[in-house]
Amino acid sequence: MKNTIKVERARKNWTQEDLAREIGISRQSVNSIETGKFVPSTVLALKMAKVFGVDVELIFQLEDQD
Amino acid sequence: MKNTIKVERARKNWTQEDLAREIGISRQSVNSIETGKFVPSTVLALKMAKVFGVDVELIFQLEDQD
DNA sequence: TCATAATGACAATTATTCTTTACATTAAGT
DNA sequence: ACTTAATGTAAAGAATAATTGTCATTATGA
Secondary structure, X not given: OEEOHHHHHHHHOOOHHHHHHHXXXXXXXXXXXXXXXOOOEHHHXXXXXXXXXXXXXXXXXXXXXX | OEEXXXXXXXXXXXXXXXXXXXXXXXXXXXXXXXXXXXXXXHHHHHHHHHHHOOOHHHHEEOOOXX
């Protein structure tokens, strides 16, 4: 799975710490999700979509091997 | 988090086993997700949205305590 | 009414997420 | 050039996801 979290953060001029605080997880977790180290829960995906004002499908896309 | 998986399955006249096969997980996992026993990964949410032909936000909704 | 299908639930196990703490590296601003 | 902010990485631990196997209960179709 790939994602565009960094792009959405740039649109809002937010740091990883800003996003972490907005959705209630640690800065390290945001980093691990953003860099593809782990696949977040759907709750986290929905929260990100909500604070960015977009659909989950815009931020996260399935890849062939998922 | 709540979901409308049962409604979408009914639209397609699918059993839990049918959905499980479509997205590549066990029937027991579909049951646990559908009954709210656990929160699926975003990969699973995207796959469900895809096979149902709807957005993730239609199937899964955040609740106040999420 | 009955047989079968579908669903709900549970236990044990493994894999993964997410946290916390900490440190290194890179980027940014002056 | 230097200081600080932001990001990347890692280890250890707790909690949860997802699997497999199984059984009970309910729903469905004939």
